[in-house]
Amino acid sequence: MEGSLGDGAKDKPFHTATPLLESWALSQVAGVKVFLKCENVQPSGSFKIRGIGHLVGRMARKGCSHFVCSSGGNAGISAAYAARKLGIAATIVLPEGTSPQVVRRLQGEGAEVQLHGKVWDEANLRAQELAKRDGWVNIPPFDHPLLWEGHGSLVQELKAALGTPPGAVVLAVGGGGLLAGVAAGLVEVGWQHVPIIAMETRGAHCLNAAIKAGRPVTLPGITSVAKCLGAKTVATRAFECTQEFKVLSEVVEDVEAVNATQRFLDDERMLVEPACGAALAAVYSGLLGRLQAEGHLSPSLSSVVVIVCGGNSIDSQELQALKAMVSHS
Numbered sequence: 001m002e003g004s005l006g007d008g009a010k011d012k013p014f015h016t017a018t019p020l021l022e023s024w025a026l027s028q029v030a031g032v033k034v035f036l037k038c039e040n041v042q043p044s045g046s047f048k049i050r051g052i053g054h055l056v057g058r059m060a061r062k063g064c065s066h067f068v069c070s071s072g073g074n075a076g077i078s079a080a081y082a083a084r085k086l087g088i089a090a091t092i093v094l095p096e097g098t099s100p101q102v103v104r105r106l107q108g109e110g111a112e113v114q115l116h117g118k119v120w121d122e123a124n125l126r127a128q129e130l131a132k133r134d135g136w137v138n139i140p141p142f143d144h145p146l147l148w149e150g151h152g153s154l155v156q157e158l159k160a161a162l163g164t165p166p167g168a169v170v171l172a173v174g175g176g177g178l179l180a181g182v183a184a185g186l187v188e189v190g191w192q193h194v195p196i197i198a199m200e201t202r203g204a205h206c207l208n209a210a211i212k213a214g215r216p217v218t219l220p221g222i223t224s225v226a227k228c229l230g231a232k233t234v235a236t237r238a239f240e241c242t243q244e245f246k247v248l249s250e251v252v253e254d255v256e257a258v259n260a261t262q263r264f265l266d267d268e269r270m271l272v273e274p275a276c277g278a279a280l281a282a283v284y285s286g287l288l289g290r291l292q293a294e295g296h297l298s299p300s301l302s303s304v305v306v307i308v309c310g311g312n313s314i315d316s317q318e319l320q321a322l323k324a325m326v327s328h329s
């Protein structure tokens with residue numbers, strides 16, 4: 001059935017080329033020029049659409065009749081968005097605690113929503129079951145080579161905008177799809193020497209735990225408020241990237257991620273999930289300076305790019321609730 005879709009639907013990417021903004025406020029805090037790669041303005045609210053759009057498009061051309069995607073929210077919204085654009089049905093399986101606004105958004109994209117299990121890993125088992133149905137295809141949220149290839153487009157845009165490599169790229173890690181994709185993209189543009197600062201919150205720190213163990217390990221549970229970083233086991237490819245690239249793995253507390261979210265809102269007037277706050281905390285918690293002082297990063301960085309990965313599961317009320325939650329922990 002390859003080629004059964006119209007040419008427009010087949011070839012047009014689902015993602016947007018996003019702005020790269022120099023942030024005066026974050027540069028002041030970091031003492032180095034900070035660029036923000038604004039993935040929060042993607043049509044699905046996060047970077048996920050890059051890889052998921054790429055994978056969904058490829059599967060549609062192979063004749064898939066129904067997509068299924070397990071998700072902490074943002075991957076599901078990306079899958080539902082791309083599926084709607086293609087006129088293909090989608091079922092999104094989410095953990096039971098998923099916010100009502102994410103469920104509403106998914107339904108607005110025309111997707112069927114199923115709530116299953118306490119954390120993403122349990123929702124994922126359900127998605128794998130559903131994918132056994134005839135014509136159904138599972139879209140994994142972070143562990144697939146086509147996802148990484150799709151996420152790599154972000155680095156091509158960085159190359160086009162900056163010309164010369166930044167001193168470091170900061171990103172958040174959940175299951176490690178963004179990390180694997182950025183690493184692939186860096187190779188593609190010849191920037192494989194650029195250090196990647198891989199940020200996680202404690203209680204969703206599966207990459208950091210894997211590095212300490214020397215192999216991917218499974219966390220006993222997810223305790224962080226950054227729910228969309230909540231994969232218990234990191235993708236093997238993401239772990240391998242820590243051995244092939246200069247990856248600096250850092251873990252921040254929930255309170256740092258939430259405070260970074262609040263400060264970013266005040267500084268840049270953009271509201272993102274605490275998952276993204278984890279990446280922003282590299283600046284706001286003084287981590288960049290510490291890594292420089294410890295000799296892990298050059299003392300004279302040309303610039304730093306922070307990937308503002310975005311996220312839909314946040315509004316002003318939720319931010320207040322998160323602040324109250326982390327201040328009591």
Ligand SMILES: Cc1ncc(COP(=O)(O)O)c(C=O)c1O
Pocket residue numbers: 046048072074075141142172173174175176177178179228229273275276309310311312
């Ligand atoms: C907003 C946001 N940031 C970061 C991540 C982590 O991405 P990955 O699972 O590819 O590591 C996710 C994953 O869902 C996300 O939704």
